[in-house]
Amino acid sequence: QVLLVQSGAEVKKPGASVKVSCKASGYAFNSFGITWVRQAPGQGLEWMGWISGYNGDTNSAQKFEDRLTMTRDTSTTTAYMELTSLTSDDTAVYYCVRDLDIVPTIHCDFWGQGTVVTVSS
Amino acid sequence: DIVMTQTPLSSPVTLGQPASISCKSSQSLVHSDGNTYLSWLHQRPGQPPRLLIYKISNRFSGVPDRFSGSGAGTDFTLKISKVEAEDVGVYYCMHAAQFSLTFGGGTKVEIK
Numbered sequence: 001q002v003l004l005v006q007s008g009a010e011v012k013k014p015g016a017s018v019k020v021s022c023k024a025s026g027y028a029f030n031s032f033g034i035t036w037v038r039q040a041p042g043q044g045l046e047w048m049g050w051i052s053g054y055n056g057d058t059n060s061a062q063k064f065e066d067r068l069t070m071t072r073d074t075s076t077t078t079a080y081m082e083l084t085s086l087t088s089d090d091t092a093v094y095y096c097v098r099d100l101d102i103v104p105t106i107h108c109d110f111w112g113q114g115t116v117v118t119v120s121s
Numbered sequence: 122d123i124v125m126t127q128t129p130l131s132s133p134v135t136l137g138q139p140a141s142i143s144c145k146s147s148q149s150l151v152h153s154d155g156n157t158y159l160s161w162l163h164q165r166p167g168q169p170p171r172l173l174i175y176k177i178s179n180r181f182s183g184v185p186d187r188f189s190g191s192g193a194g195t196d197f198t199l200k201i202s203k204v205e206a207e208d209v210g211v212y213y214c215m216h217a218a219q220f221s222l223t224f225g226g227g228t229k230v231e232i233k
Contacts, residue, residue: 035222045162045170045213047222059220095169099220107158107217109181111169 002026004096004112011118012086019082020115022096029053029077033101035108036070036081038092048094051079054102086119093117123147125214127225133233140201142228144214149194158217161190161199164227165210173212174199206232 007021022034036048049060051070058070069082079096096112124147134140142161150157161174172181174190177197187202201208209232214225 033220037222044227045215045224047224050220061221099217106172106175106181107160108162108215108222109172109175111171114169 002098002110004098004110006094006096006112006115009116009118011120014087014119014121016086016119017082017084018086018090018117019080020094020096020117022079022081022112024053024077024079024098027098029072030074031101031103032105033099034070034072034079035097035099036068037095037097039095039114040089040092043092046092048081050099052101053079083117086117088119091117091119123150123216123218123223125216125223125225127212127214127228129228130226131229131231133231134201134204135233136206137203140204140208140230142199142212142214142230144192144197144199144225146195146197146216150216151194152218157193159190159192159197160215160217161188162213162215163208163210164213165207168210170213201230204230204232 003025005023010018032053035050038046051058060068067084072079093114095114097108098110126145128143159177162170163173164170173184178190189200211227211229213227216223
């Protein structure tokens with residue numbers, strides 16, 4: 001079955017960076033993209049960006065463009081999301097989500113369990 | 122940018138009774154390929170969201186048939202025919218553009 005397993009919770013100080021991993025299994029990693037979504041405490045869902053599993057192309061929300069780096073390793077079927085210059089506003093649960101890419105399929109059909117990132121001095 | 126507006130913000134419902142959630146977009150969601158990439162997600166407390174409905178009205182694998190989606194253009198609706206206890210949580214509409222997403226603000230469904 002399709003599984004997305006994310007790395008564990010992180011606590012960071014303001015100004016630091018965080019890198020979250022998302023290990024995919026149960027499907028052809030190269031045929032799908034990975035979308036990153038975050039959710040601040042008690043708030044709704046916010047799209048951050050997308051990376052192609054096929055060729056590594058990315059598309060980021062404008063508000064994160066200068067702080068967000070998304071990569072993937074096809075040999076380990078793992079996607080990564082790195083966010084720099086953290087502030088308390090970045091405290092949130094971060095989700096990786098299987099999304100479409102070269103295969104015309106369904107958007108956001110499987111979600112990782114989420115990674116809690118806390119930014120605090 | 123497209124804005125997705127959900128109503129109501131909160132919906133107290135009686136078990137066994139229907140529930141309905143509206144999602145309106147600031148512009149038409151019809152894609153150049155003719156499809157409308159409007160989905161509905163359900164999030165229970167402490168859990169990640171899960172996909173319920175995609176492309177307006179298609180139920181995702183394993184989703185009970187008491188959930189149905191409808192609409193076109195800028196107006197969309199999620200209906201639960203008979204609410205069960207496991208249906209509590211927050212429901213989000215989601216629009217998928219070319220490799221980007223926009224979410225509605227969410228509707229909390231709770232049992233009266």
